[in-house]
Amino acid sequence: MMLPMASLIRREYLRWIRAPTWVISGLMSPILYLLLFGQAFNLGKLLPPGTPASALSQVLSGAPNYFSYFAVGMVAFASVTAAMFSGTGIIFDKQLGILQRILSTPISRRSVFLSSLVFRGMLTLIPAFLVVGFALLLADVPGVAGLTVSSGVTVLDSVQFLAAALVLSVAFTALFLSFGFAAQRIESYFGVVTILQLPILLTSNAMYPTSIMPTWLQYLVGFNPISLAVNIMRMSLFGTAGYPYSAGIYFAGLLAWAVLFVGLALLLASRALRTNPAASPTGSALSQAIAE
Numbered sequence: 001m002m003l004p005m006a007s008l009i010r011r012e013y014l015r016w017i018r019a020p021t022w023v024i025s026g027l028m029s030p031i032l033y034l035l036l037f038g039q040a041f042n043l044g045k046l047l048p049p050g051t052p053a054s055a056l057s058q059v060l061s062g063a064p065n066y067f068s069y070f071a072v073g074m075v076a077f078a079s080v081t082a083a084m085f086s087g088t089g090i091i092f093d094k095q096l097g098i099l100q101r102i103l104s105t106p107i108s109r110r111s112v113f114l115s116s117l118v119f120r121g122m123l124t125l126i127p128a129f130l131v132v133g134f135a136l137l138l139a140d141v142p143g144v145a146g147l148t149v150s151s152g153v154t155v156l157d158s159v160q161f162l163a164a165a166l167v168l169s170v171a172f173t174a175l176f177l178s179f180g181f182a183a184q185r186i187e188s189y190f191g192v193v194t195i196l197q198l199p200i201l202l203t204s205n206a207m208y209p210t211s212i213m214p215t216w217l218q219y220l221v222g223f224n225p226i227s228l229a230v231n232i233m234r235m236s237l238f239g240t241a242g243y244p245y246s247a248g249i250y251f252a253g254l255l256a257w258a259v260l261f262v263g264l265a266l267l268l269a270s271r272a273l274r275t276n277p278a279a280s281p282t283g284s285a286l287s288q289a290i291a292e
Contacts, residue, residue, distance in 0.1 A: 008102070008115035015089065016123065030078040030131045034138065038070045039145055041207075059209050061231075062238035067145035071135035072233050073206030075128045075165055076226045080201065082124040083172040084193050087180020090116065091189055109273040113266060116177055121170040128165050149237045157236040160247060164232035164254065171225060171258035178265035181272040206230055225257035 056065070063069035093099040102112060132147070139146025176193065183189040201207075203217065204226035210218050221227050228250045235247050 005111045005115045005118070008107075008112065009119045012089070012116060012119040016119075027127055027130055029081065030074060030127045031134055033074055033077070034071065034131065034135055038067050038074070038135075041070070042066050042145070057238075058242055059211055061205075061209065061234050061243070062150075062241055063234065064148045064238070065145060067135070067138075068147050068149070068238070069209070069234070070207060071131060071147040072237060073204075073230050074131045074135075075233060076168055076204070076230050077201060077206050078127040078131050079124045079165060079169045080172050080226060081197075082127050083120070083169060083176050084197060085176075086116070086120040086124070086173045087176045087178075087183070087189055087193075088186065090177065090180035091183055091186050094184070103273065109270055110266065112273060113177065113181070113269040117170065117174055117262075117265070120177065121166075121173040124169040124173055125165060128169065150239050152239070153237060160251075161233050161236040164229045164236075164251065167251075167254050167258050168225065168229040171254075171261040174258075174262040174265035178268040181269040200224070200226065204230065223253075225254055228254040228257070 057063065060066060060069040063072070090099070093102075099112075103109070135147035136149075137146070138144050139148055179189055179192055183192070203220045204224040205221050206226055210221050210227075213221065231243060231250045232247050232254070235243060235250075240247065
């Protein structure tokens with residue numbers, strides 16, 4: 001199982017690296033959000049002059065300024081946005097007949113799904129951590145807001161931050177991959193993804209504090225997997241003051257969402273792959289499909 005999966009992961013890597021336009025555009029989007037949206041949409045300036053910094057930090061879940069609050073939310077935003085495109089490659093493989101060739105080999109259907117999940121899940125972390133690095137660099141640019149972290153950040157906090165970003169990426173990559181396996185046309189795929197994207201993102205605390213939302217929306221935000229991941233990441237960088245639960249509770253909720261999404265994706269992908277016609281098993285078919 002591991003050798004065929006490694007071959008399929010290598011194919012995913014080659015396809016990704018041979019499309020420089022897609023790579024550059026995927027990395028540039030988070031930067032533009034930080035430069036334009038993050039700099040312009042500054043909620044801190046809406047407070048009356050002379051408002052103590054501690055009051056602003058309490059509203060922003062411990063973040064010293066709005067840009068720092070927003071930059072961490074953008075890590076989740078970038079991960080989910082990148083995961084949205086994970087299912088498009090599956091649809092193109094089906095339309096070009098490549099997936100049928102892969103399925104004609106002795107490789108298991110589950111390995112086909114897991115190879116895409118492993119590579120695409122890791123791939124979505126690239127724009128996410130590009131956000132962190134770029135936001136930190138902006139802090140040294142005069143006249144520009146940048147990410148400011150707590151002086152007490154430890155190695156354990158960094159691991160906690162990475163774990164939350166990774167689980168969130170894997171969860172949404174699995175979800176959107178399952179849509180790719182189930183959809184037959186690219187229009188159908190983006191129709192479903194577009195319907196889901198904004199409600200998922202806007203019912204989270206990635207871009208604005210929960211305290212300014214109506215009560216009914218606060219309940220939705222509290223269960224949103226993006227909010228759970230962002231809470232963990234902000235607690236890692238800004239401290240735990242003001243949060244009703246510990247990072248472990250938030251992480252348990254995030255893991256529950258990830259297990260649900262991956263399990264649902266495995267079910268949908270397995271059903272979709274069983275309906276694909278496949279020829280008799282041949283070892284050369286997999287090599288030919290990987291080469292393409």
